Amino acid sequence: MTESPPPVVEMRGISLAFPGVKALQDVDFRLFPGEVHALMGENGAGKSTLIKTLTGVHRPDGGQVVLGGDEVAFTSPGEAQHAGISTVYQEVNLCANLTVAENILLGREPRRFGGIDFPAMRKRAKEVLARIGVHIDPASSLGEHPIAVQQLVAIARAIAIDCRVLVLDEPTSSLDAGEVAELFRIMRVLRDEGVAILFVSHFLDQVYEISDRMTVLRNGALVGEHLTADVDRRTLIAQMIGRDLGALEAIEDAAEKRHPDGPVLVHASGLGRRGAIDPFDLEIRAGEVVGLAGLLGSGRTELARLLFGADRADSGRLLVDGAPLRLRGPRSAIAAGIAFSSEDRKGEGLVADLSIRDNLVLAMQAARGWTRPLPRRTKDQLVEKYLKALDIRPANPDALVRTLSGGNQQKVLLARWLVTEPRLLILDEPTRGIDIGAKAQIQQLVTTLAAEGTAVLFISAELEEVVRISDRIVVLRDRRKIAELDGSTTGVDEVVELIAGGAAPEKVVS
Amino acid sequence: MKNRLLWPLLALVALLLLNLVVTPSFFSLRMQDGHLYGSLVDVLKNGAPTLLIALGMTLVIATRGIDLSVGAVAAIAGAVTCVHIGTSGDAGTAIAGMAIALVLCAVLGLWNGFLVAGLGIQPIIATLVLMTAGRGVAMLVTEGQIVTVNNTAYKQVGAGFVVLPTSILISLLVLALVAFVTRKTALGMLIEAVGVNPEASRLAGVRARTIIWTVYVFAAVCAGIAGLMISSNVSAADANNAGLWIEMDAILAVVIGGTSLAGGRYSLTGTLLGALIIQTLTTTVYTIGVAPEVTLVFKAVVVIAVCLVQAPKARAALSFRKVAVSS
Numbered sequence: 053m054t055e056s057p058p059p060v061v062e063m064r065g066i067s068l069a070f071p072g073v074k075a076l077q078d079v080d081f082r083l084f085p086g087e088v089h090a091l092m093g094e095n096g097a098g099k100s101t102l103i104k105t106l107t108g109v110h111r112p113d114g115g116q117v118v119l120g121g122d123e124v125a126f127t128s129p130g131e132a133q134h135a136g137i138s139t140v141y142q143e144v145n146l147c148a149n150l151t152v153a154e155n156i157l158l159g160r161e162p163r164r165f166g167g168i169d170f171p172a173m174r175k176r177a178k179e180v181l182a183r184i185g186v187h188i189d190p191a192s193s194l195g196e197h198p199i200a201v202q203q204l205v206a207i208a209r210a211i212a213i214d215c216r217v218l219v220l221d222e223p224t225s226s227l228d229a230g231e232v233a234e235l236f237r238i239m240r241v242l243r244d245e246g247v248a249i250l251f252v253s254h255f256l257d258q259v260y261e262i263s264d265r266m267t268v269l270r271n272g273a274l275v276g277e278h279l280t281a282d283v284d285r286r287t288l289i290a291q292m293i294g295r296d297l298g299a300l301e302a303i304e305d306a307a308e309k310r311h312p313d314g315p316v317l318v319h320a321s322g323l324g325r326r327g328a329i330d331p332f333d334l335e336i337r338a339g340e341v342v343g344l345a346g347l348l349g350s351g352r353t354e355l356a357r358l359l360f361g362a363d364r365a366d367s368g369r370l371l372v373d374g375a376p377l378r379l380r381g382p383r384s385a386i387a388a389g390i391a392f393s394s395e396d397r398k399g400e401g402l403v404a405d406l407s408i409r410d411n412l413v414l415a416m417q418a419a420r421g422w423t424r425p426l427p428r429r430t431k432d433q434l435v436e437k438y439l440k441a442l443d444i445r446p447a448n449p450d451a452l453v454r455t456l457s458g459g460n461q462q463k464v465l466l467a468r469w470l471v472t473e474p475r476l477l478i479l480d481e482p483t484r485g486i487d488i489g490a491k492a493q494i495q496q497l498v499t500t501l502a503a504e505g506t507a508v509l510f511i512s513a514e515l516e517e518v519v520r521i522s523d524r525i526v527v528l529r530d531r532r533k534i535a536e537l538d539g540s541t542t543g544v545d546e547v548v549e550l551i552a553g554g555a556a557p558e559k560v561v562s
Numbered sequence: 563m564k565n566r567l568l569w570p571l572l573a574l575v576a577l578l579l580l581n582l583v584v585t586p587s588f589f590s591l592r593m594q595d596g597h598l599y600g601s602l603v604d605v606l607k608n609g610a611p612t613l614l615i616a617l618g619m620t621l622v623i624a625t626r627g628i629d630l631s632v633g634a635v636a637a638i639a640g641a642v643t644c645v646h647i648g649t650s651g652d653a654g655t656a657i658a659g660m661a662i663a664l665v666l667c668a669v670l671g672l673w674n675g676f677l678v679a680g681l682g683i684q685p686i687i688a689t690l691v692l693m694t695a696g697r698g699v700a701m702l703v704t705e706g707q708i709v710t711v712n713n714t715a716y717k718q719v720g721a722g723f724v725v726l727p728t729s730i731l732i733s734l735l736v737l738a739l740v741a742f743v744t745r746k747t748a749l750g751m752l753i754e755a756v757g758v759n760p761e762a763s764r765l766a767g768v769r770a771r772t773i774i775w776t777v778y779v780f781a782a783v784c785a786g787i788a789g790l791m792i793s794s795n796v797s798a799a800d801a802n803n804a805g806l807w808i809e810m811d812a813i814l815a816v817v818i819g820g821t822s823l824a825g826g827r828y829s830l831t832g833t834l835l836g837a838l839i840i841q842t843l844t845t846t847v848y849t850i851g852v853a854p855e856v857t858l859v860f861k862a863v864v865v866i867a868v869c870l871v872q873a874p875k876a877r878a879a880l881s882f883r884k885v886a887v888s889s
Contacts, residue, residue, distance in 0.1 A: 362765055386767040400765055405758045405826045410751050417748045418767040425748040468766065 058121065060085045060216055060248045061137075066105055066115035075101040076112070079274045081267055083217060088239060088249045090263035090280070094292055094459075094487030098272040099252055103219055106250075107139050108132035120216065138210035142222040142485070146206055148195035153177035155194050156209045180212045181205075184238040198349075200231035207238060211247070218242060219250045222485060224258055228347045228513070236262050254485060255514075256285055268292060289488060314338030315373075317507045318390070318476055320359065322368030328354035331368050332533040334526065336476060336507045341498060343522030343539065344511040345547050351531035352511045353395060356478045359509070360392035361385040386419055389475035393465050393482060395511070397458070401465045404454035408444065409435050411453050411464050416471050438467035443493060459490030466494065470501075477501065478509040483517060495521055515544050527551060566820045570835040573818075573868045577842045584850045597723040601845070603730075609841030610729040611636070611788035613834065615808055616815035617740055618781030620833045623816050624757045625774050626825030627678060627685035632785035632812060634696025635670050636805030639663040639786040640793025641703040644711050653715035660719070664786045670696070671782025675775035693809070700801035710798040720794030729791045736784065741830050753777065757825030811840050818868050839868065 061083040068076040076098050083089050091099050104110045106117065108126030116123050119135055126132040129139070146155045153174045154161075162172040177190035186204050194202055203223055210218055220239070224232045239249055239262060253259055259266065260280060268275040268291045275291045283291075314337045324331030329351040336342050344352045357363045359370070361379030370377050372388045379385050382392070394400035402411055412435050413426055420426065426434075432449075439447045442463040446456075453464055462482055469477060479498070483491045498508050498521055512518050518525060522539035527550045535550050581588040581601070591600035615632045622629045646659030670692060677688035722728040744750030755763045756770045764770050788808070793799045817823060818839055819832025843864055846852075852860045870876040 360765075382765050383767045383769070392765065394762075394765060399759075400761050403755045403759045403762055406751070406754060410755070414751075414755055414763070414768070415766045417751065418763070418769070420748070421769070422747050422749040422752050422773070425746065 057085055059083055060120055061106065062118040063102075063106065064116050064118070066102065066112045066117070068101060068105060068110055068112050068114075075272050076105070077273045078115070079269065079272070080277075081106075081274075082277070083248045083250055084265070085216070085248050086243055086246045087264040088243055088251055088262050090259045090266040091250060091252050091269070092259065092266050092288065092292055093269035093275075094489055097269040097292070097487075099269060100221065101272075102269065103139070103221060103250070103252070106132070106217075107137055107219060133213065136214060136216035137219065138213065138215040138217070139219040139221065140203070140206045140210050140223055146194055146202060146209070148202075149193065151191050151193050152181075152188060152197070152205055153190035155205055156180055156190070156212050158209070160213065176212070177208070180208045183211070184208060184241060186238075200227050200234075203227065203231075204235070204238065207235075211242065215247060217248045217250065221252045222254065223251075224253055224255060228349070232258060254487065256288070260285070292488065314340065314505065314507075317373065318359065319371040319374075320368065321371070323358055323365050323370055324367045325354065325358055325363055325365050328363060328531065329358065329528075330532045334359075334533070336509060338475065338507050339502050339505045340523050341502045341508045341510055341521055341539075343518035343525045344509065344528060345515055345518050345525055346528030346551060349531075350528040350551075352528055353480055354531065355528065355533075356392060356480050356509060356511060359385070359476075360390055360478055362392065383419075386415065386472065389473075390478065391415070391469035391472060391474035391476070392478040393469055393480060395481035395484065397461050397465060402453050402461055405452060407450050408439070408453055408456075408464055409449035412438060412449075412467050412471060415468050419472065434471055438470065442467055442497070459486035462486055462494065463490065466497070474506065476507045476509065478511075480511045481513065482510075483512060483514070491517075515547050519544050519547060567829065567832055567835065569871045570818055570820065570832060570839060570868065573864075573871070574835055574839050574842060577839065577846055577864075581842070581846055581849055588849070596725060598726055601849075603726065605838070605841050605845050606730045607727040608844070609837050610727075610733040611791050611805070612808060612811045612815060612840060613733045613837035614736055614784045614788040614791075615781075615805075615812040616819075616833045616837045617737060617830065618777075618784030619809075619812045620816050620819070620821055620828050620830060621740070621744075621753060621777040622685070622781045623813075623821055623823060624753050624825060624828035625777055626757050626760070627774065627777070628689065628813065628823070629674060629778060629781045629785075630686065630689040630809050631670070631674060631692035631696055632781060632788075633805040633808045634693050634700065635667055635782050635785040636789030636792060636808060637700040637799075637801050638670070638696055638703065639667050639789030640799040640804050641700040641709065641801050642666055643716065643790060644709040644793060644799035645703055647711045647713050647716060649712075651713050653713075656713045656716040659716070660790055663790065664783060667782045667786030667789075668779050671779035672775070674782065675778035678778060679771040679774040697801060700799075700804075704799055704801045706801070708798055708800045712797060716794050717797055718794070720791040720796075729795070732787065732791070736787070737830065737834060740780075744830070749773075749776075754826055754828065757828075812837075814865060815840050818865070818872075820872060 059082040063079065063081040066076050066079045079098070079102060081102060091102065093099050101110060105112050108129045108131050111125070111127065117125070124135060126135070150158070156177045157173050162169045162176060164172070174190045181188065181190065184204065184207060186208065188197065188201060194205060223235060227235060243249055251263060263280045265277065265279050267277045268288065270292060316335050317338045318336045320332065320334045322331040322333065332355065344355065346352050354363070358365045361381050361384055364379070370379060377384070377388055398404065403414065409431065413431055417426055435449045438444070439449065444460050444463045444467070453461060456464065466482065482494050495517065498510060502508055510518060510522060519539065519542060525537045525539050525542055525547060526533060527535040527537065527547060529551055537546065585601070588601045591598055591602065615636070618632065619629060642663040643659040646662060647655055674689050674692060677683045677691065678685050718728055720729050724731060744753070752768055752773055755768060756773050760770055789805055792804050815836030816833050817836070819829055819834070819836035821828040821832060843861055847857050847860060
């Protein structure tokens, strides 16, 4: 790629400090028209902060932002948007109760006679959707559509105005493979139209597939800017985390050495819930890591929720230690030693406005009831132990959980359950949206727990991860359990084939 | 935390100073027959029922709820007790009457809790039921009359003295009790957890329903005690006017004290300050001689001012101006 066109965005020497933290230190960043530029770094490296500086959420303490040759200083996201910088965030920030058209043109509705011109609005929305090849009824309400489509609507909203720069902050974290392909198709269309796209993702495969250039940050400082074709993964990861991949490889070795033959801890027979997951049989042994593989919406989370009593089963039964257990809610599951770390950290996991300490002891305290508070000293010991064991940062028990980065939040959630010393730990997407260092730590933790006799049910959209650490892999498709495979002899390709379905005969190995 | 309480505290001090300027004797206290008298004591005494109800309201609001029925519950408590006492001058009858009333209030709290936690009705609607129906119940109990009693034991609750007026002592006792229970047990943390994120709390095994149920019962009992104070103070039960609009004052006290209506983090000290501000404000209206027809407007202006200085946006605007001036 020649560098003939001048950069549309140029950020020079950007510095920004939050109370107690230097979030960005003298960072340079360039974005060219017609390129997909990946911003890489671990959680807390400053990616989000840099984006927010560009989009007017934060004002830098030092440095300058040049947009299309003019120096700019946005004081609000609105101003940045007006100047042609549109942002789509990781979580869909739209109104589910409004129509697709209203969402796309919210705040810039076509008007007529002082009112909103609804026909014109639908027409305009349809045009925008057509530009990215999405064909849905603009008059339908947004909430009817799956998350993936809502994400595309968010992008349509972003490009509905004349946008020169499109920022996509982890747009793929809740999409399945097909949806990601669709998103990439749209990104390429926009890129070829000359839009500069800034892309953040934790999935290296995706970054290598879509991006033309990348900027790597670490600890708030610029590490380097490269053409994607010039760096291999090993170099990139080494730049991001400042160390090599040895940690991840050790985990695989550990998984291969284990041969769990502990007693059956949990046995589900014909357990199911209409509309959520078809009746399934499942055995989990003490010290075993069972992986759940399947596409988004294949019933992974639904299966886990039944085992935890978060939803009630309407068929089948559950045996724990060979004795039937009726789950009336999470409390009975917790009492039986089952723990469930939800994929939805913010919505169903953490209590964002409470401190790390309170979040850590919440499950244990809840089990004891409010009349028997944990003694202060026990609390402090537990908190100190897990802050250190899981390397949670900042190691300040009084910090509010919402101020932590995604990886650290995930660790706090994990620690909450580890405190209760569960016998079966259900981890739903524990590594989603977190950086590679934290990922390795969590995978390491899973293998350690299993070695100590804890049963783990591991759910992840990343098949490689499931295959790497599981002793046994349960494959789900269309809300049905379709196969059970031996983790040590199965490869990713085999699982993919099963998930893709149709062609491969259903085989059950156990 | 400290910072959050600074503005309500300043507002209270400002109001008190305003009174001092207008009425130089405002801060003077005197002892007479072993009783302490003075304007400050009056503020505390008159504010005692509001403070009690606001304490209950604080915990309810912390769980993302609201209880509109407290005024009606207060009226019921007074009505039941006065009807039970009737013409009796006996202390035992008075105590029995109050006990019956408070048990009944607890039952009413269970009802609110049932609607909110059991049936999942929105708190504002669920408690609106009892807010309107409760006055009717009180009317039924008193048969539409203002029931007057002459019972010295009952009089002690709202009009008695143990150096300070008994009602002040009762309110402070309840405040201390709530502070103790929420701090020393895990109740405070669990209430906050449920208020911030009910679903996450449920999945962590918190008995969210029980917690919510508990706070509504507590709020109703607080309202009951406040109702006893109000009724005892005048030795009469007025089903129509006892505790009228006190739920609004209580909610205001909680909000001024910095507890968000969105639930979650709460501050009992803030509520105490809030209740004091509201009562001082009412007193101020009289002492500085605001014309009766603009009294409510005056109160509204002060309340808006207090809320504004607490709002992050308004504060940002203020400090921005400060910076501009200094530079």
